[in-house]
Amino acid sequence: MKLGVIGVGHLAETILRGLLRAGLRPEDICLSPRGHGPQMAKEHGFLLADDNAAVVAASDLVLLAVRPGDAEEAVNGLPWRENQVLMSACAGVPTARLAGPSAPARVVRIMPITASELGASPTIVYPMDPAISPFLDAIGTTMALDTEEQFEAATVSAAIYGWAQDLIRTSAEWGASRGLDPALARQLAAQTFVAAGRIQSEQEAPMGDILASLCTPGGITAAGLERLEQEGIHPAWKGACELVLDMLSTKK
Template structure:
């Protein structure tokens, strides 16, 4: 099964890594020639001569073009009827994609990228596509949403995912600056977050109930939460996500 990727950048590389060991083979566009050549050498990808050649050789086409020009580039290509086309271009709606790639079948997704390379990253998908759900599940959990409005709101998790790396770096550096070896600080933060994420995923009941069991009055967790609340640290995440959602919905 061949998946064509239009736009050979960072996300394309992560998808190629995640697809290793599956039945899928990747056909890359010549855009980003240096990256395409390296992926061909390291992972055995096929590099097409043109974007149209990618469309012609692949069963399904994954679009990772720049959002500002992606629809215009797609509208210049000829897609066969019913060919599955999936866009990861931020802010591009499925309805607009369908116009650009018709008569192909259009769908949109959002994913974190790095985690998908490790087959751990979640993806959201709209509308349902058995072809793309089967592919994306090779890269991590897949969540199909029912409406375009829900997809636009959920897509903000892409920005959240990227921001958490800088947040983790900030916390890790705090520990390093207080004498912890960098490797130990990195492991402690990563393992703590991984463990807590599994608690959120597996334990029943509201998250607030879990929080109340660990944030005892006068304890160190409550001390940290009180300081964050006083400085607007928690509210800042809400404001940031509001800004991301506004950008996604304004395209």
């Protein structure tokens, strides 16, 4: 199956690197000629199309990774055909806005993150389509949603991914300020977040029970959490999630 990419920006570049890492052949992937397309084709052997119409004509599955405001214009008037799938990674752009301009192709929404490059993206998808599974599985874990409303709420996780990066950086900088080697402080903070995620992901105990098992009364974890709660961390975090969801909704 041939993959085409319209919009070769930073996100698409990480997806492409993840696909190469998983063993997909660059000659089976066709890139649009703008953005990072020419450089990626030169460096890795991807096919480079003359224009977006050529991308669609050469592909069975097309990844759309342009700015959300440009999504409809980017797919309109291209030679879409039956049994083709348009896989949109444009946040906040519902399937209804793309279905007409890309008919008769099927429209699927996905939201990968830049950890695709490492094969570690938890990629949400709606609606699930068997044709896209090999590509999404190559860049991480595929998580199918039942409704577009669920997909929109789950898209907030892409922003949370960035917030986690900021918490890791803040923790590393604090450790370095207290005398740790900066490289060690960075790895310690990063791997601590990885470990926390794995515990929650791979154990079946309720999330609250896992946390409670770490919070010995009078201990350092409990004391730190109490301080964070006093500072209003939970309302602020949930408020940020609601803000992002509202932003996604206004793009409709």
